[in-house]
Amino acid sequence: MGSEPLLSVRNVSKKFGGVLALSGVSLDVFTGDIVGIIGPNGSGKTTLVNAITGFIQADTGAVHFKGKDITNWKPHKIAALGLTRTFQVMRPYFSLPAYKNLIVPLFSPRARKTGGWRGGGKMGSRDTVAVDILEEIGFERDSYVPFKMASSLPTGYLKRLELARCLALRPEIIICDEVFSGLSMSEMASMVPLIEKLQMEGITLIMVEHRLRELFRLAGRVVVLNFGCKIAEGTSEEVMEYPEVKEAYFGSEEVYDYV
Amino acid sequence: MSGSKGDRRKERIDRGIKVRSDSVYAISSWKEITYLIAPRLVLILGLALAPLLLSAAPYWQRVVSIICVYSLLAIGFDFLANYVGLVSLGGGFYVGVGAYAAALLNTYFGLPPIITIPMATLLGAIICTVLFLPCLPLRGVYFAIVSLMYPLLAARIIEALDIFGGTDGILGVDGFSNVWLEQYFLILCVLVMVFALRRLVEEDIGLVFRGVKDNDQAVKASGININEFKALGVFIASALGCLGGACLTHMYMWAGLSQFALDFSIIPIAATVVGGGGTLVGPVLGCMILVPVSELLRDFGSLRIAVYSIVLTAFIVFKSEGIMTYAARKYEQFERWVEI
Numbered sequence: 001m002g003s004e005p006l007l008s009v010r011n012v013s014k015k016f017g018g019v020l021a022l023s024g025v026s027l028d029v030f031t032g033d034i035v036g037i038i039g040p041n042g043s044g045k046t047t048l049v050n051a052i053t054g055f056i057q058a059d060t061g062a063v064h065f066k067g068k069d070i071t072n073w074k075p076h077k078i079a080a081l082g083l084t085r086t087f088q089v090m091r092p093y094f095s096l097p098a099y100k101n102l103i104v105p106l107f108s109p110r111a112r113k114t115g116g117w118r119g120g121g122k123m124g125s126r127d128t129v130a131v132d133i134l135e136e137i138g139f140e141r142d143s144y145v146p147f148k149m150a151s152s153l154p155t156g157y158l159k160r161l162e163l164a165r166c167l168a169l170r171p172e173i174i175i176c177d178e179v180f181s182g183l184s185m186s187e188m189a190s191m192v193p194l195i196e197k198l199q200m201e202g203i204t205l206i207m208v209e210h211r212l213r214e215l216f217r218l219a220g221r222v223v224v225l226n227f228g229c230k231i232a233e234g235t236s237e238e239v240m241e242y243p244e245v246k247e248a249y250f251g252s253e254e255v256y257d258y259v
Numbered sequence: 260m261s262g263s264k265g266d267r268r269k270e271r272i273d274r275g276i277k278v279r280s281d282s283v284y285a286i287s288s289w290k291e292i293t294y295l296i297a298p299r300l301v302l303i304l305g306l307a308l309a310p311l312l313l314s315a316a317p318y319w320q321r322v323v324s325i326i327c328v329y330s331l332l333a334i335g336f337d338f339l340a341n342y343v344g345l346v347s348l349g350g351g352f353y354v355g356v357g358a359y360a361a362a363l364l365n366t367y368f369g370l371p372p373i374i375t376i377p378m379a380t381l382l383g384a385i386i387c388t389v390l391f392l393p394c395l396p397l398r399g400v401y402f403a404i405v406s407l408m409y410p411l412l413a414a415r416i417i418e419a420l421d422i423f424g425g426t427d428g429i430l431g432v433d434g435f436s437n438v439w440l441e442q443y444f445l446i447l448c449v450l451v452m453v454f455a456l457r458r459l460v461e462e463d464i465g466l467v468f469r470g471v472k473d474n475d476q477a478v479k480a481s482g483i484n485i486n487e488f489k490a491l492g493v494f495i496a497s498a499l500g501c502l503g504g505a506c507l508t509h510m511y512m513w514a515g516l517s518q519f520a521l522d523f524s525i526i527p528i529a530a531t532v533v534g535g536g537g538t539l540v541g542p543v544l545g546c547m548i549l550v551p552v553s554e555l556l557r558d559f560g561s562l563r564i565a566v567y568s569i570v571l572t573a574f575i576v577f578k579s580e581g582i583m584t585y586a587a588r589k590y591e592q593f594e595r596w597v598e599i
Binding site: 053055074075076077079080084085087091092093094095096100101103104105106107108109110111126165166168169 | 463464466467469470473474476477478479480481482483484485
């Protein structure tokens, strides 16, 4: 390793009442990585994402991003630094057309400072930039999908819209909270190259995921959570060998395979 | 899916002229220009002619001014509720602060109305926004409850501490130099505010406001401080209320506790429901209906409230979309029955 991690999470714990949602989770993410976070339902994946991005306050522990201590910063400040996230439950701005949804991030201080997506110098009309981003992420401009109301878009496009919202900020890290869930097989198949493209563009990705097949194709390193603890970390093959992981996560699947 | 003969459904289709002219600025024919301008012209001419037509009845002329004051409040309420997502019952507070600010500036510093009104608007809006800052993280009904506290609290404080004239209020405020000036100034304010806000919500900054209403988490995740935008929204809405309050003071030549009355919080909401929320013009329309109705019912005393409630309930049950939304749909679309 040697080099400084882009994002480092140290011993983060969070209690909800008497439930220990996270207990002492640590995680390092380096520039250009795709890190997967997996675990059974209720294992603390989304809580970890919320704690990193400031949507909840961690009880103990520290989060450093680009060498800065961002522990318990406000969400908008963390996003302004270039650490963005998608939401598991997609709630776009339903009253607006898809491309108008991107005006909000493009209006943020960070986007205005960096001069729009890909730093196209002086940002022209935000509408143009928004449609360009949507086209990049798979909205067919010719079929007018970018101009449809967000409330009428299918799940696959809403997931892309979530990613596009992050991209509009020209982030350094995108934390994807279950981008594959709820997608059809073909939608998933087209999402994988999209994620690979983002990585090629130099964006570091953290993917919280239930779809292991797709995740293992993408992620170089996988972290397994169970009951709020990190029980394994390594490449996809390595974590599969952990007995705790098998028990917590794959046990049921293996049984299912034998049946 | 019964395919039996005679099954019909209603189909709504945009008029061709709307499809071509909606948000397209290069307009080709007089017909299309007229189509776009006609509704705006009706509103402008209607408001502009009202004082002239009513010049024989000074009582009803005053009602036009009161309609305008309520309209300013209602536009502010509609903007805050349907574009920023804050349901504010603090209308009475905005009016009261604006009214007292104008009265104090006028009586203590001897400034004429032409200076006190803009100053009271700005100063009052700043005061309201600063006082509302602690409540901005609240959402939905919680914000509504807390905002209802402000007018009640302000009136009690003035009463208990006997400041600003206590229960007597501030007397001897200058009036408008003539009644026409008062009316046309208010009408101009309402028209400018309606069109300005309708423009604002379509601009990029307006989309951020709407984003805050639809999904504040996503706005936070987009690197935007939502409290700044909520504060800006409250500033705009309270500026409208303070403007109304300042005008009211100079109309009545008096500022008093009744300007913190809950009427100023409640009637704008009723007007927004009747006129159509989210249209910004609708609330003005609602005020044009509700304020004269409540004047006509003045003779019935407290029965007025009953009639008022029935009208409101009927609207919520039968035409919850409001007059303006309904009218706009009829204007922009035609309906036809098709066989299925």
